[in-house]
Amino acid sequence: NAGVTQTPKFRILKIGQSMTLQCAQDMNHNYMYWYRQDPGMGLKLIYYSVGAGITDKGEVPNGYNVSRSTTEDFPLRLELAAPSQTSVYFCASGGSNTGELFFGEGSRLTVL
Amino acid sequence: AQSVAQPEDQVNVAEGNPLTVKCTYSVSGNPYLFWYVQYPNRGLQFLLKYITGDNLVKGSYGFEAEFNKSQTSFHLKKPSALVSDSALYFCAVRPRTGANNLFFGTGTRLTVIP
DSSP states (O other), X not given: OOOEEEEOSEEEEOTTOOEEEEEEESSOOXXXXXXXXXXXXXXXXEEEEEETTEEEEOSOOXXXXXXXXXXXXXOEEEOSOOGGGOEEEEEEEESSSSSOOEEOOOEEEEEO | OOEEEOOXXXXXXXXXXXXXXXXXXXXXXXXXXXEEEEOTTSOEEEEEEEOSSOSEEEOGGGOEEEEETTXXXXXXXXXXXXXXXXXXXXXXXXXXXXXXXXXXXXXXEEEEEO
């Protein structure tokens, strides 16, 4: 059981470039989330989805986009990368509103 | 505004001693409460949660947490710390109604000294 798989693990981007962080889960979870983790700041929610075809903004959505065409996949798109988007990104999934979240290993992104 | 506070950035404890990692929250209603642990270069792992019922919740690896409604606190505890417990601990809360978000504290780094 792979759980939540994120790719790539590391990436360096130049300012203005675009990229997609991939996230896939094999637990048939309806809820999926993208967080960013900055030092001393905890985790901030970027976007989330409660099921295929449904997405919604979190606390810090600017500069990002998501889609949820299948239950398994929840890619995060960065358009026009900026240094402020340098962070560690975590994807997570959960089976219910009261259940625990399962996190991927993270994707470390640096924008230079 | 919804918020979660972990007042201590760092907690040091000797191996074998009891440990406490503090968490207080300001969230409307009676939220669901969670603790997660993060080891270096890894994602967060679930430790325990409080949904309803007994105020003392037991979780993974011998950890427990006590919910105190009047103090809006959810402190993480363990009777006897292990060196392997050294990690970053996050408290998180989810409102029972409204936005489907999990609000995280800023984390507390626990170091258990041999």
